[in-house]
Amino acid sequence: xxxxxxxxxxxxxxxxxxxxxxxxxxxxxxxxxxxxxxxxxxxxxxxxxxxxxxxxxxxxxxxxxxxxxxxxxxxxxxxxxxxxxxxxxxxxxxxxxxxxxxxxxxxxxxxxxxxxxxxxxxxxxxxxxxxxxxxxxxxxxxxxxxxxxxxxxxxxxxxxxxxxxxxxxxxxxxxxxxxxxxxxxxxxxxxxxxxxxxxxxxxxxxxxxxxxxxxxxxxxxxxxxxxxxxxxxxxxxxxxxxxxxxxxxxxxxxxxxxxxxxxxxxxxxxxxxxxxxxxxxxxxxxxxxxxxxxxxxxxxxxxxxxxxxxxxxxxxxxxxxxxxxxxxxxxxxxxxxxxxxxxxxxxxxxxxxxxxxxxxxxxxxxxxxxxxxxxxxxxxxxxxxxxxxxxxxxxxxxxxxxxxxxxxxxxxxxxxxxxxxxxxxxxxx
Numbered sequence: 554x555x556x557x558x559x560x561x562x563x564x565x566x567x568x569x570x571x572x573x574x575x576x577x578x579x580x581x582x583x584x585x586x587x588x589x590x591x592x593x594x595x596x597x598x599x600x601x602x603x604x605x606x607x608x609x610x611x612x613x614x615x616x617x618x619x620x621x622x623x624x625x626x627x628x629x630x631x632x633x634x635x636x637x638x639x640x641x642x643x644x645x646x647x648x649x650x651x652x653x654x655x656x657x658x659x660x661x662x663x664x665x666x667x668x669x670x671x672x673x674x675x676x677x678x679x680x681x682x683x684x685x686x687x688x689x690x691x692x693x694x695x696x697x698x699x700x701x702x703x704x705x706x707x708x709x710x711x712x713x714x715x716x717x718x719x720x721x722x723x724x725x726x727x728x729x730x731x732x733x734x735x736x737x738x739x740x741x742x743x744x745x746x747x748x749x750x751x752x753x754x755x756x757x758x759x760x761x762x763x764x765x766x767x768x769x770x771x772x773x774x775x776x777x778x779x780x781x782x783x784x785x786x787x788x789x790x791x792x793x794x795x796x797x798x799x800x801x802x803x804x805x806x807x808x809x810x811x812x813x814x815x816x817x818x819x820x821x822x823x824x825x826x827x828x829x830x831x832x833x834x835x836x837x838x839x840x841x842x843x844x845x846x847x848x849x850x851x852x853x854x855x856x857x858x859x860x861x862x863x864x865x866x867x868x869x870x871x872x873x874x875x876x877x878x879x880x881x882x883x884x885x886x887x888x889x890x891x892x893x894x895x896x897x898x899x900x901x902x903x904x905x906x907x908x909x910x911x912x913x914x915x916x917x918x919x920x921x922x923x924x925x926x927x928x929x930x931x932x933x934x935x936x937x938x939x940x941x942x943x944x945x946x947x948x949x950x951x952x953x954x955x956x957x958x959x960x961x962x963x964x965x966x967x968x969x970x971x972x973x974x975x976x977x978x979x980x981x982x
């Protein structure tokens with residue numbers, strides 16, 4: 554386990570640095586949008602989170618969930634981080650290497666069978682790894698927002714293409730019944746994913762595929778953004794104030810739409826999942842087609858419930874971590890993939906692509922599961938529970954494979970569009 558964790562930590566750091574290669578020092582220190590940190594802040598935060606959890610908190614008691622100082626996200630909200638005195642890239646690298654050296658030295662004596670729940674099965678190392686993975690996606694959100702010269706993405710491989718055209722409007726039916734959702738995993742899962750709990754789900758139908766650009770373009774042509782009857786009161790207030798009329802990064806080109814993904818600008822491909830839409834846009838589209846957004850429990854059941862095993866699979870295809878052949882969950886493609894491109898990415902219920910491509914909005918508020926217990930610190934989940942945030946599921950093309958699973962719960966404000974978010978619809982039976 555020690556060797557595997559060290560290899561994963563080295564790979565994660567190499568990927569973080571790869572994303573920075575095309576960037577100037579000015580790019581790293583600029584606050585490209587008030588929603589996002591300067592990228593150099595993300596680097597410092599990655600390092601100090603590692604120092605806190607793999608050195609300071611390792612032997613307990615846990616004193617802080619986040620390191621006090623300039624890299625504490627609660628002391629310094631994103632909109633303020635551009636004003637902080639942040640180090641150069643060279644200074645940041647030195648700091649990261651020095652912390653990593655001490656972490657590896659301390660790791661040589663770690664007992665992974667310890668009664669300490671942080672150490673047992675290497676949980677705290679998986680937590681720190683996932684933290685860096687998640688900041689990789691945050692950095693990519695920032696790079697998509699980057700002002701000035703577009704980000705020159707270091708693409709490493711091409712996406713697969715579907716073998717044939719796909720009818721995207723199909724739905725599959727869940728007949729209802731007792732199911733189990735969540736997980737009891739203590740080696741990698743976050744506290745908000747636990748525990749496994751049983752519930753009764755009414756029958757419902759779920760879209761086989763996420764909503765595509767082509768389908769969303771029809772919503773635009775039908776004046777969807779100006780029809781108040783399609784929007785909730787909060788959604789209508791948002792759309793009238795923001796004056797948006799298309800997904801973020803869509804640009805008019807005569808009668809056509811172009812879309813931008815990093816440095817690539819092209820005509821919107823109708824067969825790709827729609828991306829960069831907020832919860833309110835997803836909700837309005839669902840109402841336009843006579844459907845609704847799924848609850849997160851419905852989503853999880855559609856993604857992995859296996860009636861023969863009587864449990865939800867870790868991933869739609871089984872329990873093995875995603876590979877580039879199974880799902881579009883790695884940044885090196887820098888794009889969503891056409892519907893149907895991943896022939897293994899099917900759930901037992903018959904839904905396609907529920908892991909990868911786009912985070913999928915659900916109708917659920919971010920709330921604790923029954924018998925939830927905070928571990929190891931309240932600042933990750935507990936402080937965010939409530940009605941302010943909506944849950945997203947499934948990961949995106951910008952998600953690292955080690956930071957996604959069917960039980961993984963993401964959350965954000967319903968107005969957020971800089972995230973790599975899309976959706977699929979459900980309906981009552």
